[in-house]
Amino acid sequence: MSHNNIARKVQNLQSSAIRELLKHSKMDGVISLGGGIPDPDLFDREGLQIAMDNVLSSGWKEAFQYGLSEGSPALREAICSLLSKRQIHCHVDDVVVTSGSQQSLDILARALIDPGDVVVVERPTYLAALQIFQLAEANLMSVGTDGDGMIIDELEALVKTTRVKAVYIVPTFGNPGGVTLAEHRRKQLVELSKRYGFVIIEDDPYGEINFTDKTFTPLKAWAETMDNSDNVIYTSTFSKILAPGTRVGWLVVPGWLKRQVVNLKQATDLHTSALSQSLTWHYLQTGRLSGQIALIRDAYKQKCQTLSQHLEKELGDHLTFHQPMGGMFLWARFKYELNTTQWLQKTLNNGVVYVPGEFFYCKEPDHSTLRMSYVSVPEANLKEAVVRLKASLDASV
Numbered sequence: 174m175s176h177n178n179i180a181r182k183v184q185n186l187q188s189s190a191i192r193e194l195l196k197h198s199k200m201d202g203v204i205s206l207g208g209g210i211p212d213p214d215l216f217d218r219e220g221l222q223i224a225m226d227n228v229l230s231s232g233w234k235e236a237f238q239y240g241l242s243e244g245s246p247a248l249r250e251a252i253c254s255l256l257s258k259r260q261i262h263c264h265v266d267d268v269v270v271t272s273g274s275q276q277s278l279d280i281l282a283r284a285l286i287d288p289g290d291v292v293v294v295e296r297p298t299y300l301a302a303l304q305i306f307q308l309a310e311a312n313l314m315s316v317g318t319d320g321d322g323m324i325i326d327e328l329e330a331l332v333k334t335t336r337v338k339a340v341y342i343v344p345t346f347g348n349p350g351g352v353t354l355a356e357h358r359r360k361q362l363v364e365l366s367k368r369y370g371f372v373i374i375e376d377d378p379y380g381e382i383n384f385t386d387k388t389f390t391p392l393k394a395w396a397e398t399m400d401n402s403d404n405v406i407y408t409s410t411f412s413k414i415l416a417p418g419t420r421v422g423w424l425v426v427p428g429w430l431k432r433q434v435v436n437l438k439q440a441t442d443l444h445t446s447a448l449s450q451s452l453t454w455h456y457l458q459t460g461r462l463s464g465q466i467a468l469i470r471d472a473y474k475q476k477c478q479t480l481s482q483h484l485e486k487e488l489g490d491h492l493t494f495h496q497p498m499g500g501m502f503l504w505a506r507f508k509y510e511l512n513t514t515q516w517l518q519k520t521l522n523n524g525v526v527y528v529p530g531e532f533f534y535c536k537e538p539d540h541s542t543l544r545m546s547y548v549s550v551p552e553a554n555l556k557e558a559v560v561r562l563k564a565s566l567d568a569s570v
């Protein structure tokens with residue numbers, strides 16, 4: 174048997190370049206700003222224990238049985254209440270539980286994209302979404318971002334000349350860019366989707382991790398008020414606010430797409446783990462989620478401030494960045510050309526790693542960019558990380 178037996182579209186499928194690059198980051202003494210995972214020290218062990226005990230006592234057999242492809246009705250009901258606090262008003266029938274937002278995106282790509290269909294993403298965008306759309310053989314195009322998120326005027330110029338099938342966006346505290354789409358742009362984007370008939374895939378894993386007093390209205394909520402709900406598909410997850418290992422996320426799907434999404438979910442894995450769904454539902458019943466979100470938000474906010482202050486002080490002459498208003502990532506760019514993929518070897522030698530920005534572009538990467546995550550680094554190490562970055566720079570210029 175040879176490589177030729179592998180399906181054409183997966184022959185060149187790579188493991189995430191980030192994983193490859195960061196395999197050294199677990200070495201003793203290396204401070205990693207490269208990880209994209211939540212701080213496990215903040216997992217609510219006590220709450221999860223209560224929920225797990227309850228899974229095993231009341232109605233426990235359901236947690237070990239096959240279930241509905243669209244997910245447990247009780248959990249979908251609870252998700253609807255959670256969404257109403259995000260200004261999204263949906264019916265339990267609109268919600269499909271998935272095995273994380275990653276699966277939501279995969280299902281949507283398969284439900285919506287024929288080879289060659291144009292999918293527009295932000296520049297930069299979430300790497301694993303790029304992989305999914307590439308596997309779906311989409312024709313990927315990108316639109317620039319600034320401190321107010323995706324530049325919607327640039328998108329408008331594109332949709333005027335090109336038939337766009339879908340726009341994929343992480344509008345709130347994005348990964349990797351850390352930027353948030355301004356309210357006026359949200360409205361403008363939803364209007365455009367109606368005028369030009371494209372679907373918006375709104376990916377919102379970080380919206381609750383808000384460091385400010387402002388509220389950012391999801392595109393899905395804007396769409397409701399603008400009588401345009403059909404154009405926006407919303408996905409979110411418990412990964413960043415509870416724990417990613419349970420693999421529980423969800424989709425809010427318009428009626429026209431519901432049947433295909435449920436059928437695809439069925440064909441993929443029948444349904445999301447009943448045990449995980451039951452655990453999540455019981456956790457929600459403890460009433461601890463809002464306290465947990467506050468804990469995560471405060472801890473990440475503090476760390477984000479520490480990292481940005483040190484970056485400003487030590488590397489302000491070299492780097493520019495937008496102060497994140499929430500989420501897990503700080504995105505920076507050198508004020509001059511510096512290839513951050515090559516520089517990584519130097520910083521690794523000095524005991525600090527990050528993710529080079531080039532991987533987050535569908536084409537024409539900006540090599541002078543980098544993504545830093547502050548959430549899993551002990552606060553005391555953040556200053557040291559910046560000192561080491563600076564030392565690596567002194568060695569390179």
Ligand code: PMP
Nearest residue numbers: 273274275299343348410412422
């Ligand atoms: N979308 C974005 C923008 C993400 O950052 C992530 C997680 N890194 C996901 C989706 C996938 O999350 P989940 O754990 O829910 O699959």
